[in-house]
Amino acid sequence: MEKIRTAIGLMSGTSMDGIDVALLRTDGADVVERGPAKGFAYDAAFRRSLQAALETAKAIARRDERPGDLAALERELTLRHAEVVAAFLSENGLAARDIDVVGFHGQTVLHRPERALTVQIGDGELLSRKTGIDVVYDMRANDMAHGGQGAPLIPVYHAALARNLPANCAFPVVFVNIGGISNLTYVGADGEIAAFDSGPGNTLIDQWVEAQAGIPFDQGGMIASEGRVLASLSARYLDHPFFTGRERRSLDRNDFLPPTGADASLEDGARTLAHVTAAAILKSAGHLPQMPKTYVVCGGGRLNRIIMSDLAELAAARDARVIPAEAVGLDGDSMEAEAWAYLAVRSLDGSPLTFPTTTGVKAAITGGLVTRSNRDVILGLVPRI
The missing domain is CATH 3.30.420.40 (ATPase, nucleotide binding domain)
Incomplete structure (x- = not known):
């Protein structure tokens, strides 16, 4: 059996209404022990900034491009996620050392599978530094690099x-x-x-x-x-x-x-x-x-x-x-955040995240970039191109 880890999943979905956080203990396979979960709403001004970013992002041709104010927005988004993690840990009597990994979705601003292009803004390295926890992020890109649609991952x-x-x-x-x-x-x-x-x-x-x-x-x-x-x-x-x-x-x-x-x-x-x-x-x-x-x-x-x-x-x-x-007996609000925690554990183990019958990828494949909290990037399955 794979090692059981304690993971936090972070999800900011296409509704752009806030950040969902969920804790999971799992081996990334059959063991799923669901813990606390909470939603943290965005203020109206930040939500408008994210909505405006959808227009700005239409100019992106490469995944690492951040035209206009996208770079600044990416940093703010990441810092908000770090604040949410800190608040969630505090509310549940936990410390960073209690968490093995964070699964970080980021915010999708462009998704064009016909161009093998998907962009989720969110700086995994910055989040890891701020939280002191290992972070798995950018989990869609490797699927696309191998012929998949990049979604759904859950x-x-x-x-x-x-x-x-x-x-x-x-x-x-x-x-x-x-x-x-x-x-x-x-x-x-x-x-x-x-x-x-x-x-x-x-x-x-x-x-x-x-x-x-x-x-x-x-x-x-x-x-x-x-x-x-x-x-x-x-x-x-x-x-x-x-x-x-x-x-x-x-x-x-x-x-x-x-x-x-x-x-x-x-x-x-x-x-x-x-x-x-x-x-x-x-x-x-x-x-x-x-x-x-x-x-x-x-x-x-x-x-x-x-x-x-x-x-x-x-x-x-x-x-x-x-x-x-x-x-x-499930939580319809936290399920996506839970999934991102589960996927992060699977990524650490090199287990498949996507399959031909889920995203159309050529063969079952893992994905994600893993940033260790000591700021060393240990695993980079997809280079930023």
Whole structure:
């Protein structure tokens, strides 16, 4: 058996709402002992800076480029992560010496698999120096260097969780993460895994209500509950070639753009986009090896009751059940951060992070850059090019 390590995972997702932190004790294989977790929200000004960075990042041609103010933003982002780690340790009576490794996702500002280009800003070496803990970061790039899409990376963790699901979870099981972009992980009764991005998650709804009402998201689906589904607007998204293409591919936040104010009222737009989020999951599930019997939903989208209601109704029509992660003893908010801790341990052991059936990589492969807290870079699987 591999060594059991204590790891912290740090996740700042495409919703750009803050940093999720989770502690895990794991061997990177079958042993998964979930510890405390917490979310730390970004202030509105910093969130706007991250959103602006998406435009700046469009000029990037090489992974090490940081045009405009991206270098300064990367440093600030990293320092915020260091502060969050310090706060998390203090709140849980822990010290840096108690943690073997930090899995650091950073913030995705550009993801273009057709160009084998993915950029997550975040300085792993700086984070290691500030925290005094070894850091694994830049975990997507090696997959892309070997023909993969660079996403999703979480399926290997989902597969570990699936081995301990309650008996009433009928297989095949699909873990649905509704973040800014939604993604699916299929786990068959025999342990077979397959995964891919399924379409827009919260990002369109967030962008819509922020543009139209000046608020960051539709809390609980309250705005959507006052609207109706506009068939023509829904079809604009659900008829997108992404859903019918023979090959699955990972998505960038800019692959689906929000409506304009002329397309709908605030409420009808929110309602329609909630439906699109749910329907996209079912459309993409058609590309899985078998139709799922159970959907376990995590990510912020599970808190939108309109998305969950639509998803449950659409799944029931295919003889499947939709349940939130908490109903099976998991934490739908911290699962991605937990996964980054799990992946960091696997990276240290040289175990695969991605597989042909999850990212399209040519063969199962490990990844990540590892920076030791003594500032010596011990392992660099992908050079910055």
